[in-house]
Amino acid sequence: MSTSTLNYTVTGMTCQHCVNAVSSEVGAVPGVTEVAVDLTAGEVTVVGTDLDDAAIRAAIDEAGYEVA
Numbered sequence: 001m002s003t004s005t006l007n008y009t010v011t012g013m014t015c016q017h018c019v020n021a022v023s024s025e026v027g028a029v030p031g032v033t034e035v036a037v038d039l040t041a042g043e044v045t046v047v048g049t050d051l052d053d054a055a056i057r058a059a060i061d062e063a064g065y066e067v068a
Contacts, residue, residue, distance in 0.1 A: 001049040003033075008044045009068040010060055013037070018065065025059040032056070042068075 013019065019037045026035045026046055034047040046056055057067050 003047065003049055004051055006046045006051055006053060006056060008046070008056070008060065010037075010042055010044050010065045011068050012065040013039055013042060015039075018063075021063040022060060022065060025063040026056055029055045029059050 010022065013022065016039070019039050022037050022044060023035045026032060026044065029046075029048075029052065031050045031052065032046055032048040034045075036045040036047075037043070038045075044060065060067055
């Protein structure tokens with residue numbers, strides 16, 4: 001198992017609630033150990049082991065936002 005970092009540009013986030021929703025959904029994906037959301041830049045950085053890109057994208061979608 002290797003630790004890796006994935007970065008996403010996410011559209012539609014406008015407030016702290018958005019940040020919390022994305023952090024919560026992405027944080028629940030197996031293997032994710034850290035989620036950092038930059039609201040101003042619209043960027044989400046995910047750190048973890050054996051990260052599943054499709055599952056992370058689905059979690060962002062589930063939170064109500066889109067990966068650009």
